[in-house]
Amino acid sequence: MNQFAKLGTDIASLWAKYGGTYMGGIYRTLILATVGTAIGCLIGFLCGIVQTIPVYQNDSVIKKIILKIVKVILRIYVEVFRGTPMILQAVFIYYGLPYFSNNSIQFDGKWLVSIIVVSINTGAYMTESMRGGIISVDPGQTEGAMAIGMTHFQTMTSVVLPQAIRNIMPQIGNNFIINVKDTSVMFIIGFTDFFAVHKSVVGATFTYFPSAAIEMIGYLTMTLLASWLLHILEKKMDGKSDYELVAVDQLTLPAGVYHVGSGKSGKDLSSDERAVLQEEKARKTADKAIIAAERTADEDGKGVRRDGRT
């Protein structure tokens, strides 16, 4: 118990002195992770969409060739940036671009390089996630859209992508949480994120363990908060699990109180809509009679109706 009390006082004194520094680190980590994930998602969405463009037999040869080349380039991008450590990518871009351009391209701040590296790294992973998300949407959805005359573009924007993005929300969450932690490798180019703060603080105070405890709590708070927010977002995307019957009981409600949605009262209904409702009412009564008749028929001979319906 004694040790815990000691840790508590150590953390408190450390925080009193360096609280602002730690908060600055958290702030920079969050900004970098958020912006990097957002841009990375955008890159991933675009690349994933391009990767899944279908090729039809009667497409022109030029279209086929261009598409093939673009897909190969994207494939290489994904494999290279997924297959090398982000820490090396940072070094490559931060020192590599000035090296190859004879110092005509140089980076003034660490921010730009850090955001670029995190974005393209996340983009590589998201490309695959997006491709998976698009493939996982039931092919029947695409067929349904094509059958009413939608082009590939319309099918994607109206039907497939909304479902694909919903399906990969957990992946986006994963990537964000990974980025919150992995942006710490940007110390290699001198970016002072939350973890870099730890190193500078312990360099001055030698309080390794209390500072590490602060780091632990800090990172956990960030990631738990992120999971929670994403969970809420997912729920919001799913919409309500129940739905409002626009007309509860056609038979007892007079047409006058029928309303479409919340903004439209019965008075606003056009005469066409009223006619439709009347028709619906009649049909309901008829349906009930048919169902009742069929029940009796079914009891007479089970399975007969399915085969013969005579």
Added chain:
Amino acid sequence: MAVHNGRAEFAAGTADAGDTIISVRHLSKKFGTHEVLKDIDFDVHKGDVTTVIGASGSGKSTLLRCINLLETPSSGQVLYHGDDVMGKDMNVPGYRSHVGMVFQSFNLFFNKNVLDNCMVGQIRVLKRPKEQAYEKALKYLGKVGMLPYIKAKPRQLSGGQKQRVAIARALAMDPEVLLFDEPTSALDPEMVGEVLDVMSDLAREGMTMIVVTHEMAFAKQVSSQVVYMSDGVICEQGRPEQIFGNPQNEKTKEFLARFLH
């Protein structure tokens, strides 16, 4: 538009041919070496209700899917008002918007509610103003008895309800022909009736339909033309009285004997 030219040419030929909406000519479809459709020929005239019957695996659904090019035929032609739908200057999405399709597995858009399912095609494909699309959607949802459910998502509906929404979605595009790919095969028995009722109503109102089905009573009572398929070929086609009352082909006789007795 090329479509209308084709129609005019046909009309000039014979009076009857002017009403032909879809002609299938020597249509074949191979999956690898497996030949699913062999040299299929038939015509669909305005107002026809053509039912395609036959055992599972006889190529009925593939035929339907070839008509609106969800499958690409291996050879042969599908003519829409005389124009080859696989021709170089055919606008395939445009053609599909004139040929509605109702699927066995409904294929309603999961991310949209019932009303939006019926509006999205009108707005995005036909470029109808929103109010007009809304009214059309309500009209047809009323017709299939789904008005109370316009706010529901597809997952919240029963199979029969989903299929009725799918029919309304297809109708809202004002198609010239409606293709039905075994519309009742995925339904529980007690829901078959509600869908067949809607289809019978459509037939009575003069909708041109091609229906692939196992519902023999429907084929017998509602259709104007019955096509019996077996092993990828059309064995027999004719009026329902003739096919069901006096089938000529041995395979047809055998098939119907199994179904009707």
